Amino acid sequence: MEQYVIIGNGVATVGCIEGIRSVDKESPITVVSGENHKVYGRPLISYYLQGKTDLERMKYRPDDYYDKNGVNLLLGKTAVSVDTTAAGCVVLDDGTKLPYTKLCVATGSSPFVPPFENLESVKEKYSFMTLDDSLALEKALFPEAKVLIVGAGLIGLKCAEGIADRVASVTVCDLADRVLSSILDTECAALMQRHLEKNGMTFLLGDSVARFESNKAFMKSGAEVDFDVLVLAVGVRANIGLVKDAGGETDRGIIVEDDMSTTLPGIYAAGDCAQGPDLSIGAKRVLAILPNAYMQGHTAGVNMAGGEASLKNAIPMNSIGFFGLHAMTAGSYEGDLYEEKTEDSIKRLFTKDDVLKGYILIGRNERAGIYTSMIREKTPISSVNFDILKKAATTVGFDADARKKKFASQV
Amino acid sequence: MKRVYVNEEWCLGCHLCEFNCAFANSGLSDMVLALKGKPIFPRIHVEEGEKITYAVSCRHCEDPMCVKSCIAGAITKEEDGVVRIDSDKCVGCYTCILVCPYGALAPGETGAMQKCELCLENSCGAPACAAGCPNNAIVYEDRSPKTSLTDDAAGPACF
Numbered sequence: 424m425e426q427y428v429i430i431g432n433g434v435a436t437v438g439c440i441e442g443i444r445s446v447d448k449e450s451p452i453t454v455v456s457g458e459n460h461k462v463y464g465r466p467l468i469s470y471y472l473q474g475k476t477d478l479e480r481m482k483y484r485p486d487d488y489y490d491k492n493g494v495n496l497l498l499g500k501t502a503v504s505v506d507t508t509a510a511g512c513v514v515l516d517d518g519t520k521l522p523y524t525k526l527c528v529a530t531g532s533s534p535f536v537p538p539f540e541n542l543e544s545v546k547e548k549y550s551f552m553t554l555d556d557s558l559a560l561e562k563a564l565f566p567e568a569k570v571l572i573v574g575a576g577l578i579g580l581k582c583a584e585g586i587a588d589r590v591a592s593v594t595v596c597d598l599a600d601r602v603l604s605s606i607l608d609t610e611c612a613a614l615m616q617r618h619l620e621k622n623g624m625t626f627l628l629g630d631s632v633a634r635f636e637s638n639k640a641f642m643k644s645g646a647e648v649d650f651d652v653l654v655l656a657v658g659v660r661a662n663i664g665l666v667k668d669a670g671g672e673t674d675r676g677i678i679v680e681d682d683m684s685t686t687l688p689g690i691y692a693a694g695d696c697a698q699g700p701d702l703s704i705g706a707k708r709v710l711a712i713l714p715n716a717y718m719q720g721h722t723a724g725v726n727m728a729g730g731e732a733s734l735k736n737a738i739p740m741n742s743i744g745f746f747g748l749h750a751m752t753a754g755s756y757e758g759d760l761y762e763e764k765t766e767d768s769i770k771r772l773f774t775k776d777d778v779l780k781g782y783i784l785i786g787r788n789e790r791a792g793i794y795t796s797m798i799r800e801k802t803p804i805s806s807v808n809f810d811i812l813k814k815a816a817t818t819v820g821f822d823a824d825a826r827k828k829k830f831a832s833q834v
Numbered sequence: 835m836k837r838v839y840v841n842e843e844w845c846l847g848c849h850l851c852e853f854n855c856a857f858a859n860s861g862l863s864d865m866v867l868a869l870k871g872k873p874i875f876p877r878i879h880v881e882e883g884e885k886i887t888y889a890v891s892c893r894h895c896e897d898p899m900c901v902k903s904c905i906a907g908a909i910t911k912e913e914d915g916v917v918r919i920d921s922d923k924c925v926g927c928y929t930c931i932l933v934c935p936y937g938a939l940a941p942g943e944t945g946a947m948q949k950c951e952l953c954l955e956n957s958c959g960a961p962a963c964a965a966g967c968p969n970n971a972i973v974y975e976d977r978s979p980k981t982s983l984t985d986d987a988a989g990p991a992c993f
């Protein structure tokens with residue numbers, strides 16, 4: 424009989440529970456949840472503010488999920504250390520010691536707030552990572568409010584979209600010279616920025632806050648921004664402390680192999696806190712996206728329970744939409760470029776060494792998963808009709824055998 | 835489980851399956867009322883190459899990428915093996931489109947994501963595309979690897 428403990432209660436944890444239960448239906452699982460909520464779709468916190476979902480529908484799993492899976496859920500408890508010296512136990516903030524035989528660290532990431540001068544003087548300031556953040560921000564919003572968001576990345580812009588209809592104005596600033604700088608190049612970012620501006624957003628790019636004075640931000644460029652509410656969405660840092668302090672190898676995230684094992688015996692890590700293999704660059708990287716959290720968690724769970732699983736084809740991939748315009752990106756942007764552009768769409772496919780390496784699709788992205796699967800499966804370009812495929816994501820570009828496998832047999 | 839499979843040699847490219855699908859999921863009992871003069875949002879699509887045509891719909895994958903990737907937990911695979919979308923929970927992020935290797939999902943009329951659910955949720959009870967295909971190019975049958983195969987594979991470990 425194993426004794427499983429999982430720290431964190433996000434999507435990686437759900438993957439882990441389901442991975443464990445696919446092999447071991449009996450042994451008890453204890454989940455330590457810092458947040459006082461059952462698992463919800465973290466990305467939905469902006470859709471909540473937008474009115475596209477509600478607290479009930481945001482639930483990632485039904486209420487009876489934990490009971491049905493034999494999980495003892497400890498809500499509102501924080502793990503403060505992992506003791507690996509003897510039999511292995513997790514120490515909680517209330518002093519409880521939880522013995523484990525297999526442990527999964529799925530602690531996600533935390534907002535990173537750089538030291539802005541005089542940030543203390545700002546009363547209404549919020550992060551945008553958790554459901555509680557979203558609920559607190561909601562309370563601070565009012566129709567006449569001017570909102571300043573620091574950070575034009577995925578989280579900052581999703582927040583901007585979420586609150587757009589509930590406030591008078593939204594200004595977004597970022598040190599980077601473009602929006603979504605981690606996934607879009609200059610031209611693609613410009614297209615998205617135009618669209619966001621059409622929908623009422625104001626941008627201050629290539630600029631950052633020099634200091635705050637209660638309801639005013641003084642920018643490095645000399646610009647001044649008045650605001651009622653400040654949202655800090657500069658970036659996130661993986662929560663690696665527990666494993667680092669216990670002597671496990673960490674970098675930007677907790678270093679894991681493709682079976683999600685850390686360098687500490689019996690301890691696994693998954694999700695936003697983990698730094699595992701990224702097929703698209705052939706090195707380890709934190710891939711802070713929800714599908715990866717689930718798949719890493721599941722892989723960890725299967726291995727914790729004595730099964731065999733490895734995640735060999737993880738890649739960065741994102742689908743993010745604002746006011747009806749969607750951007751999809753995947754893989755790495757290296758190699759030969761195939762491009763199509765219109766007024767309101769861009770398609771960029773990158774090929775190298777006979778494989779599709781990555782893509783950016785803005786506007787038109789029907790059936791993009793066909794491209795994603797080519798990247799993940801390293802489908803040789805020479806084995807497909809790429810003249811057809813590059814123009815449209817369609818399965819007719821695959822050869823007859825591949826089509827037979829896909830559509831005339833079980834997959 | 836029974837799934838929808840295609841015989842591309844037999845497909846005529848007539849697109850009847852698309853209309854049967856849209857009608858089956860319209861909730862209406864009159865095909866003309868349901869479809870005439872309106873854009874249709876079928877969950878099956880006829881792929882057209884130079885010399886081939888065949889219909890593509892959700893494969894109800896054994897290990898579905900869409901289920902693992904949906905940011906809302908709106909897509910589930912039940913014990914019966916059927917992959918279903920809870921359109922109430924869907925927020926329209928398109929992550930499922932990003933990951934489905936078969937291009938089997940597309941937004942419906944209201945913007946919520948939709949895909950083939952084998953007509954188990956509508957009044958047909960079995961896929962209307964297969965039932966209505968004039969040339970048997972779409973069939974609804976069980977092609978799961980035989981249990982005996984699995985047994986064989988597990989065999990050597992016992993010796």
Ligand SMILES: Cc1cc2nc3c(=O)[nH]c(=O)nc-3n(C[C@H](O)[C@H](O)[C@H](O)COP(=O)(O)OP(=O)(O)OC[C@H]3O[C@@H](n4cnc5c(N)ncnc54)[C@H](O)[C@@H]3O)c2cc1C
Pocket residue numbers: 430431432433434435436455456457458465466467468469500501502503529530531532551552553577578581582662665693694695696710711712713714716741742743905927929
């Ligand atoms: C606003 C927003 C929008 C997003 N949009 C998308 C999107 O569209 N698509 C996408 O793929 N991804 C998106 N993401 C990223 C996605 O949400 C994450 O990649 C995913 O949720 C990570 O899951 P996880 O289980 O690894 O971590 P988390 O969901 O962060 O869960 C970790 C949990 O561990 C808890 N914890 C941490 N330390 C401890 C401790 N010591 N003791 C107890 N508990 C602890 C935390 O409180 C937290 O609840 C978005 C994120 C945000 C914030």
Ligand code: SF4
Pocket residue numbers: 891892893894895898899900901917933934935936937938939949
């Ligand atoms: S939508 Fe795509 S990934 Fe999901 S079950 Fe259907 S074919 Fe598989």
Ligand code: SF4
Pocket residue numbers: 903904905906907908909919923924925926927928929930931947
């Ligand atoms: S579009 Fe809807 S069903 Fe698809 S991943 Fe997003 S929330 Fe899930």
